[in-house]
Amino acid sequence: MNKVISLWQHKSVQYATVSVVSVVGYALLSRVFQAVKDRVTPLRFMSDLHGYRHTMIVKAAIEYEIFTVIGELEKQNHSTISAIAKRINCPEKGTRILLDALCVREYLTKKRVGSEFSYYNTPMADKFLNKNNKQTYFGCLCEFILADSFLQKQANIVQAIKNNGSPFDSSLMTANNEEWVKFAKAMQPMARHTAQFVYKLVSKHIHIDETRPINVLDISCSHAEFGLAFAKHSKTVKVYGIDWPNVLEIGVENATILGLKDQFVPVSGDALAMEKYGEPSTFDVVLVPNFLHHFSVEVNVKTLRKCYDLLKQNGVLAIVEFVPNEDRTSKPEAVLFSVNMLVGTEHGDAYTYNQLRDMVEQAGFKNSKLHMASSGPMPQSVLSITKQ
Numbered sequence: 399m400n401k402v403i404s405l406w407q408h409k410s411v412q413y414a415t416v417s418v419v420s421v422v423g424y425a426l427l428s429r430v431f432q433a434v435k436d437r438v439t440p441l442r443f444m445s446d447l448h449g450y451r452h453t454m455i456v457k458a459a460i461e462y463e464i465f466t467v468i469g470e471l472e473k474q475n476h477s478t479i480s481a482i483a484k485r486i487n488c489p490e491k492g493t494r495i496l497l498d499a500l501c502v503r504e505y506l507t508k509k510r511v512g513s514e515f516s517y518y519n520t521p522m523a524d525k526f527l528n529k530n531n532k533q534t535y536f537g538c539l540c541e542f543i544l545a546d547s548f549l550q551k552q553a554n555i556v557q558a559i560k561n562n563g564s565p566f567d568s569s570l571m572t573a574n575n576e577e578w579v580k581f582a583k584a585m586q587p588m589a590r591h592t593a594q595f596v597y598k599l600v601s602k603h604i605h606i607d608e609t610r611p612i613n614v615l616d617i618s619c620s621h622a623e624f625g626l627a628f629a630k631h632s633k634t635v636k637v638y639g640i641d642w643p644n645v646l647e648i649g650v651e652n653a654t655i656l657g658l659k660d661q662f663v664p665v666s667g668d669a670l671a672m673e674k675y676g677e678p679s680t681f682d683v684v685l686v687p688n689f690l691h692h693f694s695v696e697v698n699v700k701t702l703r704k705c706y707d708l709l710k711q712n713g714v715l716a717i718v719e720f721v722p723n724e725d726r727t728s729k730p731e732a733v734l735f736s737v738n739m740l741v742g743t744e745h746g747d748a749y750t751y752n753q754l755r756d757m758v759e760q761a762g763f764k765n766s767k768l769h770m771a772s773s774g775p776m777p778q779s780v781l782s783i784t785k786q
């Protein structure tokens with residue numbers, strides 16, 4: 399033993415031992431990594447084959463208001479299968495299968511209480527999917543995103559790829575399509591969040607207070623959340639919202655609810671066909687949220703030219719879009735959004751930063767500063783450009 403200890407005190411023995419251990423360790427680790435790499439399984443494919451099931455489970459849960467019901471029953475310590483089934487007016491077997499599936503997807507948790515199981519909302523489900531939490535309720539998004547017409551389009555992706563765009567007629571982008579009324583009602587909570595972000599970003603570049611009138615143009619205003627985010631901050635802000643007449647009714651309704659009706663001017667009509675949206679140099683801010691992705695580059699350049707003319711010097715144009723990275727793979731939400739455009743529009747796409755910059759430059763915004771920011775938890779980007 400003493401011999402071993404005295405041998406270990408030699409530096410060269412220590413170095414040799416560490417080297418041998420390192421080499422052997424490295425070799426072992428490499429083999430482990432290789433084994434993991436070589437373990438090719440079809441799990442991803444199997445999971446994607448069933449992916450629609452997750453969507454349908456959520457659709458059913460929202461339709462039956464499961465998270466609202468559980469939120470209310472939880473308070474009475476009575477969120478059992480039988481109590482929930484009774485509230486949603488469904489048989490117990492079907493209810494139990496839905497509830498357990500929602501546990502698997504981590505919307506609910508399940509605990510044995512006495513002889514029965516009780517179900518509880520996870521914090522995410524309670525905050526965003528319980529209707530009683532009015533300020534944060536997101537469940538209404540299903541009414542647009544999971545509408546039958548929308549799902550039908552996704553189901554036609556094979557033809558859309560061959561067709562280089564939607565194989566259907568382009569009625570979605572024509573006047574008074576009811577889909578956009580659905581959108582205006584369903585997407586408000588999500589838009590409100592992003593609109594607040596856009597306001598903060600734009601107000602860094604333009605001074606908004608009560609000392610002077612501020613004109614804001616909101617192109618494809620829908621629910622009008624984007625323009626109204628500015629109106630909320632100053633009584634001298636006037637918002638002009640362009641959209642189809644049937645959709646504008648929702649914008650006006652929303653402005654009225656928010657007590658901002660006097661600051662909202664609905665401008666009804668086809669934004670693409672309008673010669674101009676107003677007199678040159680009238681607007682301090684022009685908003686183009688979630689509009690450009692429906693159209694080709696050429697059409698967008700025309701729209702952006704009109705925006706350029708309308709803006710005052712030092713006015714700000716803000717574009718909200720799903721913007722994939724240039725590699726078109728590394729920002730999954732934005733990349734997959736282009737699939738929606740392929741199946742749902744004739745010529746639309748999710749445009750990259752470079753493509754959008756080219757469009758605004760072709761429209762006249764040369765030498766202007768272009769800022770890009772990501773809107774928090776929403777996978778959207780905002781580009782703001784000052785007219786100089």
Ligand SMILES: C[S@@+](CC[C@H](N)C(=O)[O-])C[C@H]1O[C@@H](n2cnc3c(N)ncnc32)[C@H](O)[C@@H]1O
Pocket residue numbers: 571572578581582585589617618619620621640641642645667668669670671686687688689718
């Ligand atoms: C994806 S939604 C975006 C709505 C809103 N800007 C937002 O970001 O939540 C597209 C909107 O564009 C409107 N729209 C589509 N084509 C239009 C056109 N040619 N003229 C005016 N509005 C149009 C639709 O009615 C709908 O409200």
